[in-house]
Amino acid sequence: MLRLVSASKPASAALLIKVAPSTSLAGRRTFASTSARQADITLTVDGKEVTVPQGSALIQACEAAGSTVPRFCYHDRLAIAGNCRMCLVEVERSPKPVASCAMPAMPGAKVWTNSPLVHEAREGVMEFLLANHPLDCPICDQGGECDLQDQSMRYGADRTRFHEITGKRAVEDKDLGPLVKTSMNRCIQCTRCVRFANEVAGVEELGTTGRGNDMQIGMYVEKTMNSELSGNVVDLCPVGALTSKPYAFHARPWELKHTDSVDVMDAVGSNIRVDSRGVSVMRVQPRPNDDVNEEWISDKTRYAYDGLRFQRLTVPLIKQGDRFVSASWEDALAAIADGLRASGAQGDEIQAVAGHLADTESMVALKDLINRLGSDNLTLDSVGGHAAPVHAVDVRSNYLFNATLPGVEQADCILLVGTNPRHEAAVLNSRIRKSWMHTTLEVGLIGERVDTTYGYDYLGADAKAVADFVAGKSEFAKKFKSAKKPLIIVGSAVTEHADGAAVYNALAKYVEQNKSQLVTPEWNGFAVLQRVASRPAAYEMGFVPSRKASQTKPKFIYLLNADEADPKSIPRDAFVVYQGHHGDLGAQLADVCLPGAAYTEKGMTWVNTEGRAQMGRAAVPPPGASREDWKIIRALSELVDAPLPYDDVLSLRDRMWEISPTLVRYDTLESTSVEAALAGLKTLAAGTANAKVSGAPFVKPISNFYQTDPISRASVTMAHCTRAFVKGENYGFSELSSKPEAAYA
Amino acid sequence: MLAARLPKRVPRLPPPVRRIHSSPCRRSDALFVHRDTTYNNPKIPFEFTSENMKRAQEIISHYPPQYKKAAVIPLLDLGQRQNKGWTSISVMNYVAKLLEMPPMRVYEVATFYTMFNREPIGENFVQICTTTPCMLRGAYDIVDTVCNHFGGIKPGDTTKDGKFTVIEVECQGACSNAPMMAVNDDFYEDLTAETTKKVLEAFAKGQKPKPGPQSGRHTSENSAGLTALASKPYGPGEFCTPEFQ
Ligand code: SF4
Ligand code: FES
Ligand code: FES
Numbered sequence: 001m002l003r004l005v006s007a008s009k010p011a012s013a014a015l016l017i018k019v020a021p022s023t024s025l026a027g028r029r030t031f032a033s034t035s036a037r038q039a040d041i042t043l044t045v046d047g048k049e050v051t052v053p054q055g056s057a058l059i060q061a062c063e064a065a066g067s068t069v070p071r072f073c074y075h076d077r078l079a080i081a082g083n084c085r086m087c088l089v090e091v092e093r094s095p096k097p098v099a100s101c102a103m104p105a106m107p108g109a110k111v112w113t114n115s116p117l118v119h120e121a122r123e124g125v126m127e128f129l130l131a132n133h134p135l136d137c138p139i140c141d142q143g144g145e146c147d148l149q150d151q152s153m154r155y156g157a158d159r160t161r162f163h164e165i166t167g168k169r170a171v172e173d174k175d176l177g178p179l180v181k182t183s184m185n186r187c188i189q190c191t192r193c194v195r196f197a198n199e200v201a202g203v204e205e206l207g208t209t210g211r212g213n214d215m216q217i218g219m220y221v222e223k224t225m226n227s228e229l230s231g232n233v234v235d236l237c238p239v240g241a242l243t244s245k246p247y248a249f250h251a252r253p254w255e256l257k258h259t260d261s262v263d264v265m266d267a268v269g270s271n272i273r274v275d276s277r278g279v280s281v282m283r284v285q286p287r288p289n290d291d292v293n294e295e296w297i298s299d300k301t302r303y304a305y306d307g308l309r310f311q312r313l314t315v316p317l318i319k320q321g322d323r324f325v326s327a328s329w330e331d332a333l334a335a336i337a338d339g340l341r342a343s344g345a346q347g348d349e350i351q352a353v354a355g356h357l358a359d360t361e362s363m364v365a366l367k368d369l370i371n372r373l374g375s376d377n378l379t380l381d382s383v384g385g386h387a388a389p390v391h392a393v394d395v396r397s398n399y400l401f402n403a404t405l406p407g408v409e410q411a412d413c414i415l416l417v418g419t420n421p422r423h424e425a426a427v428l429n430s431r432i433r434k435s436w437m438h439t440t441l442e443v444g445l446i447g448e449r450v451d452t453t454y455g456y457d458y459l460g461a462d463a464k465a466v467a468d469f470v471a472g473k474s475e476f477a478k479k480f481k482s483a484k485k486p487l488i489i490v491g492s493a494v495t496e497h498a499d500g501a502a503v504y505n506a507l508a509k510y511v512e513q514n515k516s517q518l519v520t521p522e523w524n525g526f527a528v529l530q531r532v533a534s535r536p537a538a539y540e541m542g543f544v545p546s547r548k549a550s551q552t553k554p555k556f557i558y559l560l561n562a563d564e565a566d567p568k569s570i571p572r573d574a575f576v577v578y579q580g581h582h583g584d585l586g587a588q589l590a591d592v593c594l595p596g597a598a599y600t601e602k603g604m605t606w607v608n609t610e611g612r613a614q615m616g617r618a619a620v621p622p623p624g625a626s627r628e629d630w631k632i633i634r635a636l637s638e639l640v641d642a643p644l645p646y647d648d649v650l651s652l653r654d655r656m657w658e659i660s661p662t663l664v665r666y667d668t669l670e671s672t673s674v675e676a677a678l679a680g681l682k683t684l685a686a687g688t689a690n691a692k693v694s695g696a697p698f699v700k701p702i703s704n705f706y707q708t709d710p711i712s713r714a715s716v717t718m719a720h721c722t723r724a725f726v727k728g729e730n731y732g733f734s735e736l737s738s739k740p741e742a743a744y745a
Numbered sequence: 746m747l748a749a750r751l752p753k754r755v756p757r758l759p760p761p762v763r764r765i766h767s768s769p770c771r772r773s774d775a776l777f778v779h780r781d782t783t784y785n786n787p788k789i790p791f792e793f794t795s796e797n798m799k800r801a802q803e804i805i806s807h808y809p810p811q812y813k814k815a816a817v818i819p820l821l822d823l824g825q826r827q828n829k830g831w832t833s834i835s836v837m838n839y840v841a842k843l844l845e846m847p848p849m850r851v852y853e854v855a856t857f858y859t860m861f862n863r864e865p866i867g868e869n870f871v872q873i874c875t876t877t878p879c880m881l882r883g884a885y886d887i888v889d890t891v892c893n894h895f896g897g898i899k900p901g902d903t904t905k906d907g908k909f910t911v912i913e914v915e916c917q918g919a920c921s922n923a924p925m926m927a928v929n930d931d932f933y934e935d936l937t938a939e940t941t942k943k944v945l946e947a948f949a950k951g952q953k954p955k956p957g958p959q960s961g962r963h964t965s966e967n968s969a970g971l972t973a974l975a976s977k978p979y980g981p982g983e984f985c986t987p988e989f990q
Pocket of ligand 1: 186187188189190191192193194217236237238239241242
């Protein structure tokens with residue numbers, strides 16, 4: 001059994017009545033400590049001197065010395081379990097080999113990782129592990145990337161001594177839901193999955209039952225693993241016990257081409273590796289990046305890829321009557337030019353709408369084209385996107401996640417306003433949880449009550465709660481005032497809310513007043529959490545309408561990946577062009593559809609919520625006649641007599657550099673200076689003065705985490721997840737499943 | 746026509762089937778997952794009686810409030826006692842709720858310790874030790890005696906009338922009085938076939954025989970009488986100078 005620092009979900013067993021009144025949650029978190037910075041120590045590994053920080057595990061010291069130590073249970077991002085014994089090394093003056101992952105490095109120690117004793121120890125451990133492990137590698141999905149397979153080749157004995165007829169341990173498979181496939185006979189009880197579920201994902205239902213040879217991993221009761229990070233256990237499992245259900249038996253790792261890319265399912269910009277075979281994406285894996293996603297990705301990032309195969313637009317389509325007819329590119333582009341002329345749209349009547357999955361290059365091209373056509377009507381595909389956002393876009397720090405993603409872990413008090421990071425940025429949420437578990441972090445929430453995987457003080461649901469907080473009316477507000485590194489996370493839905501302006505106004509003033517803690521050279525505690533991959537870049541390049549333009553009724557509408565548009569907002573007589581990769585909502589509204597490339601098919605720039613520009617790369621070619629999006633716009637510009645001045649992507653990026661150099665400074669962050677940030681807040685406060693409060697409660701913008709964009713809506717796997725986790729059909733332990741509002745507080 | 750030329754159908758032996766080779770599985774004697782049954786499902790209510798609740802609060806008060814969950818074992822035991830000697834899923838859920846810990850953490854404890862019975866047991870719980878010292882002193886005879894006494898049941902079974910459940914257990918720490926068995930909370934030691942039967946008969950009648958060695962000896966003293974330290978031990982201060990006496 002693992003002893004974990006844990007905070008439990010309230011088991012909402014309505015039947016267990018009359019229990020002792022529960023004490024406040026704060027009393028439940030126990031190991032609160034801030035780690036002190038420690039001195040370095042020096043030791044010798046395989047005759048090489050290494051210096052590591054005090055308190056590192058011996059395995060880390062060995063790693064630092066360049067000696068690989070085989071392991072199964074140890075993982076740098078999880079608690080240490082020390083139960084597989086594969087990491088045995090020889091230490092001077094120790095009578096037995098020691099488990100290097102569970103042993104702190106000692107100054108002056110002499111360690112050998114390659115001695116006969118160690119070899120023998122590893123061989124022995126390997127033999128024990130294999131004693132109960134089925135020899136089913138040919139039919140195991142982990143084959144080719146299995147730690148057990150690799151390490152038994154490298155460190156195991158060359159023959160078996162296992163001739164017992166009593167048989168191997170047999171464990172029944174568990175049903176963890178539509179994402180994780182189990183084959184529990186293969187489990188070697190490293191408990192990585194259990195530690196991940198409990199520490200990182202906040203699924204405290206996964207554990208070990210039984211003991212000794214009968215120990216097994218599971219939930220004891222019938223339950224699925226309801227977490228938006230569950231797919232990561234597939235990567236963590238060193239054997240084939242937990243494998244990916246959608247990917248089961250689809251490919252072997254050695255057939256796959258790996259392409260490093262960036263995820264676009266949310267605005268975190270998780271680093272991913274797209275594994276493809278031929279023209280199809282076979283799976284998506286995380287790529288470690290400590291500054292962004294550590295080593296995790298959300299289930300939508302990982303499993304929505306099958307949506308790339310369905311509902312695709314592969315040829316240009318022109319609407320004739322009430323049906324679409326496929327056309328050649330020439331005809332389609334000419335039809336658009338004709339449509340533009342016929343619609344008689346002039347100036348601001350030409351509207352461009354940038355959707356969730358529009359890449360930066362295409363947005364820049366579209367903006368340039370629309371501007372060249374004399375219009376300023378640049379709209380975002382969101383509620384209220386036809387007007388400029390309340391926070392304006394002149395100062396970056398007003399709409400970016402200034403505290404940075406790793407910075408969240410430094411905060412000692414976090415206020416969430418109108419956001420549920422668990423669904424809007426699942427990986428960020430795990431960071432908050434990590435910090436909440438290991439430090440004295442306090443979290444407060446204004447907005448709809450949600451299950452966040454950590455405890456929070458609930459402060460209210462509307463703009464009034466924000467006002468109360470600013471006025472210091474609650475216990476939490478006082479704590480927040482006295483915090484050293486306070487952090488306010490404002491959800492992107494606040495901008496879309498009727499009271500958005502009032503909330504921004506109140507918060508901007510509050511931050512200004514408390515700038516000694518909130519805005520310092522080291523810390524900027526005002527962070528806006530965007531949830532849409534294209535949004536930060538759109539703000540960055542000023543893809544927003546002028547005031548005059550926002551009041552104009554459009555006659556020609558160009559939807560670039562815009563699939564959330566309200567059909568009613570589109571005038572009946574307007575000529576509509578949809579450019580995108582899926583036949584989703586946007587395409588239905590269109591008069592001409594132009595097939596674009598999805599994020600795995602183009603090498604484009606994405607800016608995440610921190611303002612970090614990252615380069616996605618094309619893993620597979622776009623299907624059929626579809627083209628890279630900026631090229632389509634470039635081609636169109638010729639036909640509408642407003643040719644764009646770039647012919648290749650490099651000159652387009654030069655143009656991006658002109659607009660904002662941060663758009664092309666890849667993988668770095670440029671923090672806003674204190675002066676600029678404060679000036680930004682001042683303009684923000686001034687721009688939102690006199691805002692009225694309607695008092696409508698904030699609602700979470702994402703009600704179904706698994707289906708938020710055309711790709712995930714086309715994905716069969718995500719549909720299964722929706723059924724299993726959102727609607728709760730077929731799966732789940734009816735009695736104990738928690739109510740949606742069962743918050744931790 | 747052609748058919749005539751076909752060889753006559755002779756009954757053939759089925760071709761030797763080549764099975765996919767598999768090693769037999771080794772099963773465990775208990776199930777380490779929960780299955781809903783009519784007698785064990787989370788819908789069956791359970792809660793401590795007011796008396797047990799008081800005790801539970803007492804137990805919880807032994808631990809610092811943030812380590813309340815340390816009380817999980819004693820509380821599960823309390824629940825097991827109240828629930829006719831077995832820990833149902835409702836007991837576990839209730840304890841989890843009471844200690845504000847995720848239910849899984851309680852399931853882990855309850856499945857780890859074999860003393861928590863996760864299936865119903867009879868009125869009297871007979872646990873016969875068969876670990877080495879007891880075994881050397883004839884524990885298996887005792888097992889046979891008990892099983893035959895109950896009409897040939899096997900260890901792990903409950904008698905038809907639901908009065909007794911018999912299991913084999915590991916060392917109970919009474920090796921000096923081997924062989925032994927525990928019935929409910931009491932140890933019956935120095936057993937022979939006869940005394941075993943006597944004990945069980947008494948229980949069947951609803952009586953409770955005197956626990957301890959059934960051979961008449963006092964605790965684990967030498968059954969042949971004391972051979973050393975036979976004299977009376979001297980009391981405190983006996984040989985001291987008068988002022989200390
Ligand atoms: S299922 Fe995989 S990760 Fe989990 S304990 Fe077993 S081997 Fe480890
Ligand atoms: S890696 Fe050290 S014991 Fe498993
Ligand atoms: S061996 Fe039976 S009690 Fe110790």
